[in-house]
Amino acid sequence: xxxxxxxxxxxxxxAASMLIGAAAHRAETRGGFIKxxxxxxxxxxxxxxALTATVMSGGTFMGFPSLVYKYGWVVALWIxxxxxxxxxxxxxxxxxxxxxxxxxxxxxVPELFRERFRSAALGKSASLILVFLFLFGLVAQFxxxxxxxxxxxxxxxxxxxxxxxxxxxxxxxxFGLLVFFVVTVSYTVYGGFLAAVWTDVFQSVLMAVxxxxxxxxxxxxxxxxxxxxxxxxxxxxxxxxxxxxAGREFLPVTLAFSFFAMWSLAGLGQPxxxxxxxxxxxxxxxxxxTGMLAVYNTLIYLPLVIIFIAARAIVPGLExxxxxxxxxxxxxxxxxxSGLILAAPYGAVMATVSGFLVQISSALVQDFYHxxxxxxxxxxxxxxxxxxxxxxxxxxxxxxxxxxxxxxxxIVFTGGSAAAAFLVPAVMTAFAPRATSTGAxxxxxxxxxxxxxxxxPGWLSGNDPGIGEQxxxxxxxxxxxxxxxxxxxxxxxxxxxxxxxxxxxxxxxxHRASSKQQAL
Amino acid sequence: MNEIVTPRSRQEAAWVMLVWxxxxxxxxxxxxxxxYGTNSSPPPLLIGGMPAWVVWGVVLxxxxxxxxxxWFAGGGISxxxxxxxxxxxxxxxx
Numbered sequence: 118x119x120x121x122x123x124x125x126x127x128x129x130x131x132a133a134s135m136l137i138g139a140a141a142h143r144a145e146t147r148g149g150f151i152k153x154x155x156x157x158x159x160x161x162x163x164x165x166x167a168l169t170a171t172v173m174s175g176g177t178f179m180g181f182p183s184l185v186y187k188y189g190w191v192v193a194l195w196i197x198x199x200x201x202x203x204x205x206x207x208x209x210x211x212x213x214x215x216x217x218x219x220x221x222x223x224x225x226v227p228e229l230f231r232e233r234f235r236s237a238a239l240g241k242s243a244s245l246i247l248v249f250l251f252l253f254g255l256v257a258q259f260x261x262x263x264x265x266x267x268x269x270x271x272x273x274x275x276x277x278x279x280x281x282x283x284x285x286x287x288x289x290x291x292f293g294l295l296v297f298f299v300v301t302v303s304y305t306v307y308g309g310f311l312a313a314v315w316t317d318v319f320q321s322v323l324m325a326v327x328x329x330x331x332x333x334x335x336x337x338x339x340x341x342x343x344x345x346x347x348x349x350x351x352x353x354x355x356x357x358x359x360x361x362x363a364g365r366e367f368l369p370v371t372l373a374f375s376f377f378a379m380w381s382l383a384g385l386g387q388p389x390x391x392x393x394x395x396x397x398x399x400x401x402x403x404x405x406x407t408g409m410l411a412v413y414n415t416l417i418y419l420p421l422v423i424i425f426i427a428a429r430a431i432v433p434g435l436e437x438x439x440x441x442x443x444x445x446x447x448x449x450x451x452x453x454x455s456g457l458i459l460a461a462p463y464g465a466v467m468a469t470v471s472g473f474l475v476q477i478s479s480a481l482v483q484d485f486y487h488x489x490x491x492x493x494x495x496x497x498x499x500x501x502x503x504x505x506x507x508x509x510x511x512x513x514x515x516x517x518x519x520x521x522x523x524x525x526x527x528i529v530f531t532g533g534s535a536a537a538a539f540l541v542p543a544v545m546t547a548f549a550p551r552a553t554s555t556g557a558x559x560x561x562x563x564x565x566x567x568x569x570x571x572x573x574p575g576w577l578s579g580n581d582p583g584i585g586e587q588x589x590x591x592x593x594x595x596x597x598x599x600x601x602x603x604x605x606x607x608x609x610x611x612x613x614x615x616x617x618x619x620x621x622x623x624x625x626x627x628h629r630a631s632s633k634q635q636a637l
Numbered sequence: 638m639n640e641i642v643t644p645r646s647r648q649e650a651a652w653v654m655l656v657w658x659x660x661x662x663x664x665x666x667x668x669x670x671x672x673y674g675t676n677s678s679p680p681p682l683l684i685g686g687m688p689a690w691v692v693w694g695v696v697l698x699x700x701x702x703x704x705x706x707x708w709f710a711g712g713g714i715s716x717x718x719x720x721x722x723x724x725x726x727x728x729x730x731x
Binding site (some may be wrong): 152159190191193194197198200201202204205207208210211212213215216217219220221222341342343344345346349350355358359360361370373374377378381382399400401404405407408409411412415419421423426444464547548550623626627628629 | 640642643644646647649650653654656657660661663665666669672673675676678679680681683685686687688690691694695696698699700702703705706707709710711712715716717718719720721722723724
C-alpha cells in the first residue's frame with residue numbers, strides 16, 4: 118500500500134477540494150449571483166487574505182527549491198524581498214482599493230478601472246489583457262498538474278488500456294490532464310471565487326506543514342546546515358556560498374536589485390491580488406492579514422533555503438535539479454509524509470488554475486456580456502459564467518496537449534506582463550485624483566508592450582545573455598536589469614504623458630454607513 | 638468629508654515605501670559589498686551553517702522588517718470605514 122501513498126495523498130487532496138467547492142457553494146447563497154460568485158460578497162477574512170492575496174503557485178514548492186539546490190546561497194538574496202511583500206501588498210493599496218471598489222460597486226478588476234476613470238475603453242482593454250495573459254498562464258498550470266499526477270501513477274497501471282498516447286504526451290500524462298481538468302473545473306464551477314480562495318488557503322496550510330516537517334528531517338539527514346554548505350562548495354566551488362551564484366552569473370547586482378523590486382512590488386499589479394483587495398471585509402482583517410502573511414513568509418522561504426542547501430549533502434550530484442523536491446521528500450520522509458509533501462504543489466497548481474478560471478469567467482461574463490446586456494437575468498449570467506469556465510478550461514487543456522517547452526518561460530512572462538500592465542494604473546487608481554483615463558490607458562498598454570518588446574526578441578534570437586536563470590528562452594536584459602523594471606518605468610512615463618490629455622475623472626464619493634444612518 | 642483616500646492612507650503608503658527603500662539598500666547594498674567579487678576567495682565564515690553575508694545581509698533585515706510589519710499590523714495601519722457597497726455598475730450608466 119505504501120507504494121501508492123503519493124497517489125492516495127493526491128486523491129485525498131482532490132476529494133478535499135471538491136468538498137471545499139461544495140462548502141463555498143453553500144456560503145454563496147446570500148447576495149446576488151455576480152457579487153457572490155465573482156467576489157465572495159466582499160467577505161474575505163484574515164486567513165483568506167493572508168494566504169491567497171500574494172502569488173504562490175506550484176513554483177514556490179518546485180521551482181524555487183531547484184534554484185537553491187543549483188545556484189546556492191545567492192538564492193536567499195534573490196528571494197529576500199518577500200520580507201516586504203506583506204507591507205507592500207496590504208498597506209499601500211489595501212484601503213484605497215477596498216474603498217474605491219465599494220464606492221463604485223466594482224466586482225472585477227477591469228470594472229474597477231472602468232468605473233474609477235469612467236472609461237469603457239479602459240475597462241475593455243483591461244479585460245482583453247487579463248484574458249489573453251491568463252490563457253497562457255492556464256496552459257502552463259494545466260501542464261504542471263498533469264505532470265505531477267503522471268509521476269505518481271504506477272507505470273504498469275491499466276491506464277494504457279483506455280487512454281491513448283497523443284503526440285509526444287504519454288497515456289499517463291493524458292490521464293493526469295483529464296483528471297486534473299475534471300476535478301478543478303468541477304469544484305470551480307460549483308463554488309466560484311470562494312472555492313478558488315478556500316482551496317488556496319488549504320494548499321497554503323499544506324505547504325507550511327510540509328516545510329515544518331521537512332526542515333528537521335533535512336537538517337538531521339545532512340548532519341547540519343554547515344555540512345550542506347560544505348557539500349555544495351565541494352561540488353560547485355566557493356561560488357556556491359557567494360554571489361552571483363554557482364556555475365553561472367545567476368544574480369549580478371543589477372538583477373539582485375531588479376528582483377528585490379519585482380517580488381515586492383509586482384504583486385500590487387497582479388489581478389489576483391487586486392481582486393482580493395476588493396473583496397476583504399474590514400480594515401481589521403487587512404491588518405491581521407498583514408501580520409499573518411509576514412509570519413507565514415518567514416516560516417516558508419527562509420526554511421526552504423535551508424532545506425535545499427542541506428539537500429546538497431543528502432542528494433549530491435542530482436542532474437535534474439527540478440526533481441530535488443520529490444527526490445528529497447521520498448529519500449528522507451516515510452511514504453505517507455512524502456505523499457503529503459508532494460500533494461502541496463498539486464494543491465497549489467489547482468488553486469492557481471481555479472483562480473484564473475474565475476477571473477477569466479468574470480471578465481467574459483461581467484465585463485463584456487453583462488455590460489452589453491445590462492438587463493440579463495441572474496439565471497442567464499450564472500449559466501454563462503459556468504459555461505465560460507468549462508469552455509476556457511477545455512481550450513487550455515487541449516492546448517496543453519500541444520504545448521511546447523517554452524511554457525516555463527511563459528509563466529514568468531505572464532506574471533511580469535500582468536504586473537507591467539496593471540501596477541501603474543492601480544497606483545493611479547488609488548492615489549492620483551488628477552489622473553485621466555488616457556493616462557491610465559497609456560500606462561496599461563505602454564507597460565505591457567514594453568515587456569513584450571523585451572521578451573520577444575530574446576525568444577526569437579535564443580541568445581543566452583549569461584545572466585539570470587539558465588533556461589531555453591531569455592528576455593533582453595538592458596544594462597543587466599530585468600524587463601519588469603523597464604516596463605514599469607515605461608508605464609509610468611506613458612502615464613505622465615497621457616495624463617496631459619483629457620479631463621480627470623475625479624475620485625468616486627465614499628458612501629458612509631454612519632451618514633446614511635444620520636439621514637434616516 | 639467623504640474623502641476616498643485619506644491623508645492617513647497616503648502617510649501609511651509613504652512609510653511603507655520608506656521601509657522598502659531602507660530594506661532594499663540594506664539587503665542589496667550590504668550583499669553587493671560582501672558577497673560579490675569573491676570568486677577566488679576562500680570559503681566564507683559560516684554562522685550557524687550560513688555564510689556570514691547571508692546572516693547580516695538577508696536574515697537580519699528580514700527579521701527587522703518582520704518586527705516593523707508586526708508593528709504595522711498591530712495598529713500602525715489605522716482602522717477606517719470602507720464605506721457602503723454600491724450596486725454593481727452596468728454599461729448603460731455611462
